Amino acid sequence: MNKNVIVGQSGGPTAVINCSLAGVFLSALGNPKMGKIFGMRNGVKGLLEKRYINMGDYVKNQADLDLLKVTPSSFLGSCRYKLPSPAGSDEDRAVFAQIFEILNELEIGYFFYIGGNDSMDTIMKLSTYGEEINSPIRFIGVPKTIDNDLAGTDHSPGFGSAAKYVATSTKEIILDAQVYNNGAVTIIEAMGRNTGWLAASASLAKGDDCVGVDAIYLPEVAFDMDSFLNKISNLTQNNYSPVVVVSEGIKLADGRYISELGRENVSVDAFGHMQLTGTASYLAAQVKSKTGAKARAIEFATLQRCATHLQSATDAKEAFELGFKAVNAASEGQTNVVVTINRLSNNPYSFQISATQISTMANVEKTVPLEWITPTKDHVTDDYIKYALPLIQGESKTFIENGLPKHLKI
Amino acid sequence: MNKNVIVGQSGGPTAVINCSLAGVFLSALGNPKMGKIFGMRNGVKGLLEKRYINMGDYVKNQADLDLLKVTPSSFLGSCRYKLPSPAGSDEDRAVFAQIFEILNELEIGYFFYIGGNDSMDTIMKLSTYGEEINSPIRFIGVPKTIDNDLAGTDHSPGFGSAAKYVATSTKEIILDAQVYNNGAVTIIEAMGRNTGWLAASASLAKGDDCVGVDAIYLPEVAFDMDSFLNKISNLTQNNYSPVVVVSEGIKLADGRYISELGRENVSVDAFGHMQLTGTASYLAAQVKSKTGAKARAIEFATLQRCATHLQSATDAKEAFELGFKAVNAASEGQTNVVVTINRLSNNPYSFQISATQISTMANVEKTVPLEWITPTKDHVTDDYIKYALPLIQGESKTFIENGLPKHLKI
Numbered sequence: 032m033n034k035n036v037i038v039g040q041s042g043g044p045t046a047v048i049n050c051s052l053a054g055v056f057l058s059a060l061g062n063p064k065m066g067k068i069f070g071m072r073n074g075v076k077g078l079l080e081k082r083y084i085n086m087g088d089y090v091k092n093q094a095d096l097d098l099l100k101v102t103p104s105s106f107l108g109s110c111r112y113k114l115p116s117p118a119g120s121d122e123d124r125a126v127f128a129q130i131f132e133i134l135n136e137l138e139i140g141y142f143f144y145i146g147g148n149d150s151m152d153t154i155m156k157l158s159t160y161g162e163e164i165n166s167p168i169r170f171i172g173v174p175k176t177i178d179n180d181l182a183g184t185d186h187s188p189g190f191g192s193a194a195k196y197v198a199t200s201t202k203e204i205i206l207d208a209q210v211y212n213n214g215a216v217t218i219i220e221a222m223g224r225n226t227g228w229l230a231a232s233a234s235l236a237k238g239d240d241c242v243g244v245d246a247i248y249l250p251e252v253a254f255d256m257d258s259f260l261n262k263i264s265n266l267t268q269n270n271y272s273p274v275v276v277v278s279e280g281i282k283l284a285d286g287r288y289i290s291e292l293g294r295e296n297v298s299v300d301a302f303g304h305m306q307l308t309g310t311a312s313y314l315a316a317q318v319k320s321k322t323g324a325k326a327r328a329i330e331f332a333t334l335q336r337c338a339t340h341l342q343s344a345t346d347a348k349e350a351f352e353l354g355f356k357a358v359n360a361a362s363e364g365q366t367n368v369v370v371t372i373n374r375l376s377n378n379p380y381s382f383q384i385s386a387t388q389i390s391t392m393a394n395v396e397k398t399v400p401l402e403w404i405t406p407t408k409d410h411v412t413d414d415y416i417k418y419a420l421p422l423i424q425g426e427s428k429t430f431i432e433n434g435l436p437k438h439l440k441i
Numbered sequence: 442m443n444k445n446v447i448v449g450q451s452g453g454p455t456a457v458i459n460c461s462l463a464g465v466f467l468s469a470l471g472n473p474k475m476g477k478i479f480g481m482r483n484g485v486k487g488l489l490e491k492r493y494i495n496m497g498d499y500v501k502n503q504a505d506l507d508l509l510k511v512t513p514s515s516f517l518g519s520c521r522y523k524l525p526s527p528a529g530s531d532e533d534r535a536v537f538a539q540i541f542e543i544l545n546e547l548e549i550g551y552f553f554y555i556g557g558n559d560s561m562d563t564i565m566k567l568s569t570y571g572e573e574i575n576s577p578i579r580f581i582g583v584p585k586t587i588d589n590d591l592a593g594t595d596h597s598p599g600f601g602s603a604a605k606y607v608a609t610s611t612k613e614i615i616l617d618a619q620v621y622n623n624g625a626v627t628i629i630e631a632m633g634r635n636t637g638w639l640a641a642s643a644s645l646a647k648g649d650d651c652v653g654v655d656a657i658y659l660p661e662v663a664f665d666m667d668s669f670l671n672k673i674s675n676l677t678q679n680n681y682s683p684v685v686v687v688s689e690g691i692k693l694a695d696g697r698y699i700s701e702l703g704r705e706n707v708s709v710d711a712f713g714h715m716q717l718t719g720t721a722s723y724l725a726a727q728v729k730s731k732t733g734a735k736a737r738a739i740e741f742a743t744l745q746r747c748a749t750h751l752q753s754a755t756d757a758k759e760a761f762e763l764g765f766k767a768v769n770a771a772s773e774g775q776t777n778v779v780v781t782i783n784r785l786s787n788n789p790y791s792f793q794i795s796a797t798q799i800s801t802m803a804n805v806e807k808t809v810p811l812e813w814i815t816p817t818k819d820h821v822t823d824d825y826i827k828y829a830l831p832l833i834q835g836e837s838k839t840f841i842e843n844g845l846p847k848h849l850k851i
Contacts, residue, residue, distance in 0.1 A: 043775075044620050053549035073622055104616035111621070199750055199845055206514035206848065208456050211521070212483055238843065240850045329742040333627075337617035340609055341750070343844065423844035433648065434753065434833035435609055438616065440650045 033064065034140020034167075038086070039071040039078065040105040040175075041112075041146035041153065046108035046196070046339045047190025047350035049439075051145045052098045054105065054354025055173065056086050057096065059141070062362055069137060074110035075153060079126070081133060089441060099437040100347060101429050103339040104439055105145075109437075114153050117160035127160040129261060134168060141361045145354070146171040148181060151369055151393035158367035158389070169361040172369035172389055173353050177336045180398070181226035183384065184371035188353055189336070191346030191422035193231030196338045197221055197276075198423060201244060202236040204329065205274050211250070211386075214267040216318050219244075220311035222335055223278035226398045227251055227281045229335070230278040231411045232419055245273040246409040252283035253387050259314070261319050262409065267324045272387035279310050289313055310392075340436050343378075344425025352384055360386040380421035443474060444550020444577075446768075448496070449481040449488065451522075451556035451563065453587070455599025455607070457760035460510045461583045462517065464764025466496050466686035467506065467674035469551070472772055479547060484520035484554075485563060490537070490600045491543060494851070496782050505849060510757060511839050513611030513749040515555075520813040524563050527570035537570040538601055545579060551579050551771045554677040555764070557597075558588040561779055561803035568777035568799070579771040582799055583763050583780035587746045589638035590808070593801035594781035597791065598763060599746070601832035607631055607686075607741060608833060611654060612646040614739065615684050625685045626728050629654075630721035632745055634690035636808045637661055639745070641821045643686040655683040656819040661808050663694035665818075669724070670731050672819065673758045674733075677734045689720050699723055754785030754835025755790075762794055770796040782803045790831035 036059045040048055052070075059065045070089075072082040084107070090096050099106060115123035134142065144154050154172040161168050169340060172232025174181050177193035201219060208217040221230040237243025245266055248254055266273040282288045290310045311328035318326035353370045370388040375381040403415045430437040446469045450458055462480075469475045480499075482492040490818025498508050509516060525533035544552065554564050564582040571578050579756070584591050587603035611629060618627040631640040647653025654675055658664055670764060676683040692698045700720045721738035728736035763780045778796040785791040813825045840847040 044617055090496045096683075102616070103613040104620050108622055184755075195844060200744060200748070201747060202845055202848070203513040203747040204743060206512070207454055207743045210514050210519045212518055234843065235843075238845070240848045327742070329744070330740065332737070332739040333614060333617045334610055334739070337613040338610070339613060383495065422845065425844070426841065431836060433830065434605060434835070435612055435648070438612070438650045 034065045035067045035069060036065050036141045037069040037071055037083065037134065037137065037139045037142070037147070038143040040075045040107045040109050041074040041110060041144060041234055042149040043177070044104045044109065044244045044336055045175050045177050046103065046192035046281065046342045047188050047347045049102050049106045049146055050347045050350035051175060051188060051321045051354035053096050053099045054351040055143050056357055058091055058355040058358035062358060064362055068367055070107045073108040074112060075110065075114065076110035076112040077131065078133060079129060084441070090441070095439060097328060098430060098437060100351065101339050101342060101427055101436065102438040103337040106439065111149070113149065114156045117163070118155050131161070131164065139168055142168055142170045142356070143357055143361070145175050147174070147176040148392060148394055148396065151389050154369070155367065155389045155393045169364065169366040171357045171361050171365065172392070173357045174369055174371065174392065175350070177229060178223055178226055180226040180396045181385050181392055182395040182397040183369070185374040186372060186422060188346060188350035190228060191343040192341065193229055193335050193433070194235065194334050194419055195343040195423035196341045197229060197232045198235035199329065199341055201233040201274070201276065201373045202241050203238060203242060205244065208272045208274050211272070212270050213272065213325065214270040215272050215327065216267060216315070217272070218311040218315050218318070218326060218328050219276045220272065220279055220289060220328065220330045220333070221276060223250060224280040225396055227278045228399055230276050231399060231415055233276040234411050234416060235419060235423060242274050243308065246275040247411060248275070248277045248281050249399055249404060249431055250278045250280040250282060251401060251430060252404055252408045254281040254289060256317065257283070263318055263324065264322045267322065276315065277310050281310060333379060340429055342427040343423045343424055347427050349382070356384045377417050377421060443476045445477045445479060445548045446475050446553070447479040447481055447493065447547065447549045447550045448553040449484045449543065449555070449616070450517045450519050451560040452485040454514045454519065454746055455585050455587050456513065456602035456746065456752045457598050458555055458585045459512050459516045459599060459733060460757045460760035461585060461764035463506055463509045464761040465583065465768055466500055466551050468765040468768035472548070472768060475551060480517045484522060485524065486520035486522040487518065487542065488543060489539060490694045490851040494753045499849065499851060504536065506677040508840060508847060508849040510761065511752060511837055511846065512747050514656060516849065516851055521764070522565045523824060525561065527566050527573070536818055540567070541571070541574065541576060549578055551768070553581050553583060553767055553771070554756055555583040555585050556733070557584070558591060558802060558804055558806065561799050564779070565777065565799045565803045579774065579776040581771050581775065582797045582802070584802065585760070585766045587639060588633055588636055590636040590806045591802055592805040592807040594799050595784040596782060598756060598760035600752040601636060602751065603639055603745050604829055605753040605833035606646035606745050606751045607639060607642045609751055610741065611643040611684070611686065611706065612651050615646060615654065615675055618682045618684050621682070623682065623735065624679050624680040625682050626673055626677060626725070627739065628721040628724050628728070628736060628738050628742045629684065629686045630719055630738065631686060632688055632741070633688040634659065635660055635806055637688045640686050640688040641809060641825050644821050644826060645829060645833060654686050656685040657821060658685070658691050658819060659809055659814060660688045660690040660692060661811060662814055662818045664691040664699060666727070670727065673734065674732045675730050677732065687724065689850060691720060750839055753833045754836040754837045755832055757837050766794045787827050787831060833850050
């Protein structure tokens with residue numbers, strides 16, 4: 032019997048999260064077992080409030096589909112909502128009963144959730160509860176994250192485009208930083224609370240036409256302030272203007288985040304509100320006071336996850352395919368799985384998509400291998416470059432209107 | 442008699458400053474009156490240290506020229522060096538004597554300086570001194586600035602590309618900001634110490650597919666903290682997530698910069714160094730403490746002037762033509778002039794280039810007309826849109842290698 036489909040997006044956006052949505056939509060559209068395709072607004076949080084759309088009302092033709100793929104942010108909206116345990120209290124279980132009631136009302140047979148490890152936790156819990164009540168609904172996860180911290184997959188859709196943004200912008204900043212030949216220090220901050228995958232992608236800027244960054248600091252190893260300041264002092268001799276990159280989450284050997292140090296030393300303002308200092312701006316202040324060099328902090332902020340105009344075509348293609356194959360997996364009767372990428376070779380780059388038990392990914396965090404970090408703990412090795420370089424290849428076609436990229440509107 | 446050419450770049454870089462350099466180079470190369478083409482490293486500061494290159498050693502063919510045009514930062518390096526008065530002390534005049542000695546050694550007949558109003562001051566002083574000593578050297582200015590604050594020209598090369606970067610990134614950020622539907626506030630900071638031209642370009646993001654920014658605050662009018670906080674409180678009702686844009690240089694009615702307020706309220710850190718707070722981050726802290734809303738600051742930092750990958754083709758073409766025509770003006774015997782853009786019509790957009798007395802531009806600052814700012818002082822009118830929209834049209838072709846834009850190396 033023909034069953035309906037529902038798809039949601041959860042967690043932080045990526046530049047290709049809508050490619051996965053487009054993949055799910057197109058695959059479901061062509062699947063004879065599947066009927067209407069609903070999109071939940073703001074993930075399961077919106078679903079619980081019965082907020083959803085009929086995807087077909089928004090993606091009416093190929094042009095809409097193409098536009099969806101290069102639209103930044105999560106088209107359906109997102110949430111950070113953690114489901115309770117399906118083996119929990121009556122109150123906890125009532126949430127699941129409510130969700131399944133809504134799903135049954137909508138005659139859903141297939142549930143897709145595009146997200147990170149928290150979202151996989153959601154899929155796992157819904158599957159567990161569903162199995163218990165003998166629900167026929169198939170639950171499939173589609174991975175995404177700019178942090179690349181998902182286990183069970185070679186890499187995560189979203190990472191390649193974020194890396195392309197970081198590498199492109201860093202390459203431009205390196206040239207800009209050297210313009211005055213005055214020994215000024217630039218400290219760039221990339222996202223990554225516990226993993227340095229994205230900060231490390233700044234290493235890709237180096238090439239025949241670019242000296243590259245002078246240091247990269249990752250959260251995987253302890254940050255040593257003295258070594259850092261020594262390195263800066265050495266680099267700024269002869270008026271060289273170094274550029275270094277830090278993950279937002281770097282911490283000292285005693286476990287304190289650098290971003291916390293800024294808060295410790297700064298008083299509250301007139302209104303009792305603490306002035307927050309980011310990791311890069313704290314380090315810039317340290318450089319100024321300890322070495323006397325000029326220093327500037329640059330945070331990529333949300334630009335690194337929403338700059339769809341710099342989408343990696345490789346990343347976009349993989350994100351689409353994962354969404355597409357998630358529907359195939361559901362159609363074959365699989366459930367409680369996530370679609371993952373297995374790399375077959377680096378050069379030429381090739382990969383395979385398969386479905387993996389969701390427990391390998393849910394609530395697990397994959398960090399940069401320590402052997403990919405140099406012994407001096409301030410850069411990454413060629414192994415990282417070989418891993419990341421294929422993922423930033425290719426430029427997606429954007430649609431320009433009035434000089435700006437055009438997006439699909441919900 | 443055949444005379445040599447020297448060209449320099451000064452002040453902050455723009456995404457098209459090397460297009461002007463390419464224009465000067467190509468025009469001089471084809472001019473039978475002109476011989477070798479030298480490039481001074483780091484402007485007149487480097488010239489005084491006899492640091493210069495032969496441009497032909499770096500730009501050897503059309504491919505190099507094309508690459509130069511999309512290379513970020515100032516290819517020759519820059520400086521912030523203010524010449525003394527040519528009517529000053531003996532010591533002051535010795536600087537001019539030294540410069541002219543170096544120029545004569547190099548058999549220079551034509552001197553081009555690509556820069557902002559400080560650089561035009563340099564051209565004016567060199568011309569004045571040159572005239573006094575009966576030097577035949579022609580001195581021509583080529584304007585550039587992302588701030589668009591140069592008088593005597595409809596607009597300045599570099600502004601269009603910076604505006605395209607600001608509008609593109611803001612359009613992406615607006616979608617990203619709305620993803621959680623949680624009433625969080627995003628405050629974007631654009632460059633512009635005394636003029637709001639660039640911050641105002643965020644207004645271009647609005648369109649059929651984009652709600653646009655909710656407010657823009659320019660330094661041309663006094664910033665009122667209470668009105669701002671009231672506006673934010675109203676906007677965040679019903680969980681709407683507003684995006685507002687500020688110029689770095691906005692100030693209160695009493696003349697204090699918002700960025701200074703942050704410094705007043707923040708203590709020095711353990712090492713005696715003051716933690717600096719930017720305009721946007723200060724306002725974000727205010728929003729959090731006064732309205733209770735979540736708030737985030739995003740600074741475009743140097744990205745807005747070096748993101749050559751988002752170069753406006755219109756801007757690039759104009760920058761090239763100004764460089765090209767500067768050489769023509771010099772060849773015709775003009776000196777002490779700057780090449781400027783006169784707009785002929787908005788739709789279709791057309792313009793004319795002419796040479797203008799440099800005194801109209803040197804040390805003068807052009808601000809956004811007050812009638813282009815809304816009565817509520819928190820947005821710009823359609824007149825601004827009509828003015829700025831033609832300047833962000835068209836995308837320059839970038840050359841990609843290994844997934845990243847390729848640049849010309851000095």
